[in-house]
Amino acid sequence: MARPLLWMVDGLRSNMRGSGSSPTPRVVVIGAGFGGLAAVRGLKHARLDVTLIDRRNHHLFQPLLYQVATAALSPADIAAPIRAILRRQRNVRVMLGDVIGVDRVERRVHLASGAQVEYDWLIVATGATHSYFGRDDWAGHAPGIKSIEDATAVRRKILLALERAETEGDKRRRDALLTFVVIGGGPTGVEMAGAIAELAHRSVNDEFRSITPHCSKVILVNLAPRLLEGFPQELSESARRDLVRLGVEVRNSTAVEDLGPDWVIAGGQRIATHTMIWAAGVKASSAADWLQCSADRIGRVFVDKFLHPAGDQRIFVLGDTAHFHDSDGAILPGIAPVAKQQGAHSARMIMAVCSGRSEKPFWYRHYGSLATIGRNHAVADLGWLRVRGILAWLIWSTVHVYFLANFRNRLLVGLNLAWNYLTFGRHARLIVGDIALHESPHPYPVTGD
Amino acid sequence: MARPLLWMVDGLRSNMRGSGSSPTPRVVVIGAGFGGLAAVRGLKHARLDVTLIDRRNHHLFQPLLYQVATAALSPADIAAPIRAILRRQRNVRVMLGDVIGVDRVERRVHLASGAQVEYDWLIVATGATHSYFGRDDWAGHAPGIKSIEDATAVRRKILLALERAETEGDKRRRDALLTFVVIGGGPTGVEMAGAIAELAHRSVNDEFRSITPHCSKVILVNLAPRLLEGFPQELSESARRDLVRLGVEVRNSTAVEDLGPDWVIAGGQRIATHTMIWAAGVKASSAADWLQCSADRIGRVFVDKFLHPAGDQRIFVLGDTAHFHDSDGAILPGIAPVAKQQGAHSARMIMAVCSGRSEKPFWYRHYGSLATIGRNHAVADLGWLRVRGILAWLIWSTVHVYFLANFRNRLLVGLNLAWNYLTFGRHARLIVGDIALHESPHPYPVTGD
Numbered sequence: 001m002a003r004p005l006l007w008m009v010d011g012l013r014s015n016m017r018g019s020g021s022s023p024t025p026r027v028v029v030i031g032a033g034f035g036g037l038a039a040v041r042g043l044k045h046a047r048l049d050v051t052l053i054d055r056r057n058h059h060l061f062q063p064l065l066y067q068v069a070t071a072a073l074s075p076a077d078i079a080a081p082i083r084a085i086l087r088r089q090r091n092v093r094v095m096l097g098d099v100i101g102v103d104r105v106e107r108r109v110h111l112a113s114g115a116q117v118e119y120d121w122l123i124v125a126t127g128a129t130h131s132y133f134g135r136d137d138w139a140g141h142a143p144g145i146k147s148i149e150d151a152t153a154v155r156r157k158i159l160l161a162l163e164r165a166e167t168e169g170d171k172r173r174r175d176a177l178l179t180f181v182v183i184g185g186g187p188t189g190v191e192m193a194g195a196i197a198e199l200a201h202r203s204v205n206d207e208f209r210s211i212t213p214h215c216s217k218v219i220l221v222n223l224a225p226r227l228l229e230g231f232p233q234e235l236s237e238s239a240r241r242d243l244v245r246l247g248v249e250v251r252n253s254t255a256v257e258d259l260g261p262d263w264v265i266a267g268g269q270r271i272a273t274h275t276m277i278w279a280a281g282v283k284a285s286s287a288a289d290w291l292q293c294s295a296d297r298i299g300r301v302f303v304d305k306f307l308h309p310a311g312d313q314r315i316f317v318l319g320d321t322a323h324f325h326d327s328d329g330a331i332l333p334g335i336a337p338v339a340k341q342q343g344a345h346s347a348r349m350i351m352a353v354c355s356g357r358s359e360k361p362f363w364y365r366h367y368g369s370l371a372t373i374g375r376n377h378a379v380a381d382l383g384w385l386r387v388r389g390i391l392a393w394l395i396w397s398t399v400h401v402y403f404l405a406n407f408r409n410r411l412l413v414g415l416n417l418a419w420n421y422l423t424f425g426r427h428a429r430l431i432v433g434d435i436a437l438h439e440s441p442h443p444y445p446v447t448g449d
Numbered sequence: 450m451a452r453p454l455l456w457m458v459d460g461l462r463s464n465m466r467g468s469g470s471s472p473t474p475r476v477v478v479i480g481a482g483f484g485g486l487a488a489v490r491g492l493k494h495a496r497l498d499v500t501l502i503d504r505r506n507h508h509l510f511q512p513l514l515y516q517v518a519t520a521a522l523s524p525a526d527i528a529a530p531i532r533a534i535l536r537r538q539r540n541v542r543v544m545l546g547d548v549i550g551v552d553r554v555e556r557r558v559h560l561a562s563g564a565q566v567e568y569d570w571l572i573v574a575t576g577a578t579h580s581y582f583g584r585d586d587w588a589g590h591a592p593g594i595k596s597i598e599d600a601t602a603v604r605r606k607i608l609l610a611l612e613r614a615e616t617e618g619d620k621r622r623r624d625a626l627l628t629f630v631v632i633g634g635g636p637t638g639v640e641m642a643g644a645i646a647e648l649a650h651r652s653v654n655d656e657f658r659s660i661t662p663h664c665s666k667v668i669l670v671n672l673a674p675r676l677l678e679g680f681p682q683e684l685s686e687s688a689r690r691d692l693v694r695l696g697v698e699v700r701n702s703t704a705v706e707d708l709g710p711d712w713v714i715a716g717g718q719r720i721a722t723h724t725m726i727w728a729a730g731v732k733a734s735s736a737a738d739w740l741q742c743s744a745d746r747i748g749r750v751f752v753d754k755f756l757h758p759a760g761d762q763r764i765f766v767l768g769d770t771a772h773f774h775d776s777d778g779a780i781l782p783g784i785a786p787v788a789k790q791q792g793a794h795s796a797r798m799i800m801a802v803c804s805g806r807s808e809k810p811f812w813y814r815h816y817g818s819l820a821t822i823g824r825n826h827a828v829a830d831l832g833w834l835r836v837r838g839i840l841a842w843l844i845w846s847t848v849h850v851y852f853l854a855n856f857r858n859r860l861l862v863g864l865n866l867a868w869n870y871l872t873f874g875r876h877a878r879l880i881v882g883d884i885a886l887h888e889s890p891h892p893y894p895v896t897g898d
Contacts, residue, residue: 096613430530
């Protein structure tokens with residue numbers, strides 16, 4: 001029965017506003033990522049009832065997820081409970097829930113639990129997930145990194161591979177265990193490749209007795225002719241040099257033809273490996289299905305210059321879920337600053353319309369692009385300034401720490417970055433869970449007889 | 450083929466000692482908890498080959514595990530990779546492996562992978578697990594906290610219960626979701642009950658809109674007539690008062706008769722609850738089976754005053770796995786200081802025997818007992834001194850931070866303790882994973898019609 005839930009919400013509202021006044025407009029925000037959170041915060045002082053729905057109870061700082069995957073940070077260092085972030089914002093209620101549909105006529109959001117939430121305005125900021133270009137069977141062998149579970153699963157794979165290699169007597173099997181393949185040459189792929197190389201080559205320097213840092217091989221497979229295609233040529237080249245110096249084998253202009261549990265065929269060559277990480281493609285969340293709106297081939301909802309889909313002025317679609325053309329005709333990329341600016345814009349527009357003013361189109365302001373390679377190198381393209389090396393890394397660190405959700409995260413990540421810089425240590429190296437439960441499909445028994 | 454593995458180890462040894470000298474004695478330690486790690490560290494300067502085997506890749510500081518379960522700490526704050534801890538000890542090799550048996554005649558340890566490891570001396574320090582007094586069907590409904598997976602699973606249970614209660618329209622179901630039952634009145638039970646009470650009553654004060662701190666009920670069910678039976682009467686009473694002040698309902702002299710997925714019958718009364726935590730009984734690991742030695746009714750191996758089982762002078766059994774009588778005839782409890790002292794003793798005895806000296810019996814020195822209640826109260830029994838309240842909590846904090854495995858953990862836990870003290874915050878409040886995958890058996894749909 002939806003009525004109990006709506007009754008509770010209505011009851012809450014009448015408590016909040018007293019009797020006899022006009023109904024408070026209701027804004028529902030789906031997704032507590034960068035876009036959704038920026039929208040909610042933008043409505044902080046508005047006389048509105050805001051409901052924020054997410055499938056998770058925490059806001060995740062995705063740009064640093066690769067550090068969880070390579071055991072440099074703990075999950076809680078880059079995630080903050082949504083309720084804690086919004087504790088002081090009295091006009092918002094947070095709901096943990098799974099959205100399964102939107103009724104645009106009745107203006108209701110449907111949840112998996114059966115509950116329904118009514119809206120006057122709806123903001124959809126549900127992000128993106130991995131795309132395997134039609135080969136979804138690859139997902140089990142080459143996971144991506146978009147959530148904490150993804151990151152800790154990859155971490156586990158990497159660490160278990162090293163542990164197994166330590167006691168593996170057969171050289172071919174050992175080499176396969178110590179071969180790590182990252183697929184994708186954008187910032188995520190570059191960051192992962194650099195971090196794995198450091199983990200496998202340096203952090204474990206003293207700690208293993210059989211395997212040595214030189215036993216491991218990290219291969220970065222990139223379809224494009226150069227890494228970081230969105231960056232200027234010189235910074236791409238700088239990133240490539242830094243990766244090679246870390247011991248990464250960079251294969252540009254190389255396509256993945258097929259892959260299986262312990263092999264990948266890239267550029268016509270078969271590589272034996274137990275750890276493949278996917279950083280090569282994304283597709284939008286299911287928002288287009290919920291809204292019954294037109295979308296591009298990776299599922300992003302087409303929106304106009306006001307961020308509305310299909311002319312529905314009560315709905316905003318933001319961030320990675322949206323297909324938005326800027327004035328040059330370019331599609332805005334799926335990066336955090338885009339989502340944040342769109343979230344803030346949506347909030348301002350809702351308040352404007354409530355006050356009787358008209359909407360303005362969204363205009364994105366690009367401040368720069370950053371990508372890090374290893375623990376102390378980066379490339380930064382700030383438009384008027386291009387920086388590389390350690391200076392770029394300092395900028396990268398400062399920006400990332402600054403934009404974390406709360407002080408505690410900033411403190412912990414700041415400490416960790418400093419610590420890892422000084423010690424090479426990757427101290428969040430936990431393999432959680434029973435090792436037998438996750439035995440590779442090709443165990444390597446060393447039997448006695 | 451065990452031969453490749455043994456060959457690798459032998460090869461390593463000949464590299465280490467050159468040719469022509471007598472074989473270096475081999476010590477195998479099973480378990481990298483307090484006992485095993487103390488033993489390995491005690492052999493730091495010995496001319497021995499030490500192999501440390503554990504099912505996990507990390508050493509876990511168990512006394513603070515309840516803080517992971519109540520979202521005050523992250524797993525990596527209290528765990529450290531074993532290889533990192535022992536990085537500088539050149540005579541030890543670390544193996545991730547699952548022991549399945551010991552051949553005392555051939556002096557070999559058998560692993561699940563099929564590998565075999567030979568020993569001249571064997572130290573078994575494999576700890577304990579939960580016991581449900583024959584009712585193993587209770588384990589699924591009332592988990593205990595002995596590993597990181599246990600702790601994060603309990604954390605998830607508690608946080609999901611609060612989230613579900615927030616949107617639950619039916620009062621009876623909501624009350625059941627907000628009822629938390631801890632079973633067991635020893636230090637673990639007391640610490641868990643206090644921490645859950647703080648989480649449910651205070652940390653979530655501002656963050657939920659429907660449920661309030663007063664909605665939650667925490668019940669501590671204790672079979673014994675008083676809490677903390679091993680402590681002096683006055684400190685038991687102090688702990689009880691502190692718990693009551695935190696809002697915990699303490700039921701002493703109360704037995705659990707039966708329990709199910711969402712109910713427990715204790716002291717003849719049925720309690721509707723979704724979160725039950727077991728802190729009431731332990732049993733030893735499978736060591737007695739491996740060693741084919743006699744054991745007590747909870748599986749602890751009987752050892753003599755030299756820590757040897759069944760007169761086998763090549764084997765030491767330590768810690769929670771061992772049944773050891775001190776000079777008063779009392780069985781040593783399963784606490785960290787016992788395991789540590791026994792581990793250090795075993796190491797000294799091995800070195801003594803290698804040098805031609807004779808063994809000495811083990812003698813335990815008890816420094817005191819500590820238990821904490823909530824974020825700033827504790828009880829401390831130091832024999833000559835009994836302390837309670839905030840002063841005891843400062844002692845507890847200092848001791849626990851001091852005994853953490855490495856500086857990084859000490860820094861993080863120290864910061865967290867200070868932070869939680871000041872802010873009531875429990876910031877490691879992550880629910881990881883798909884909420885739908887772990888739907889309770891009695892979902893509470895709020896359906897629309």
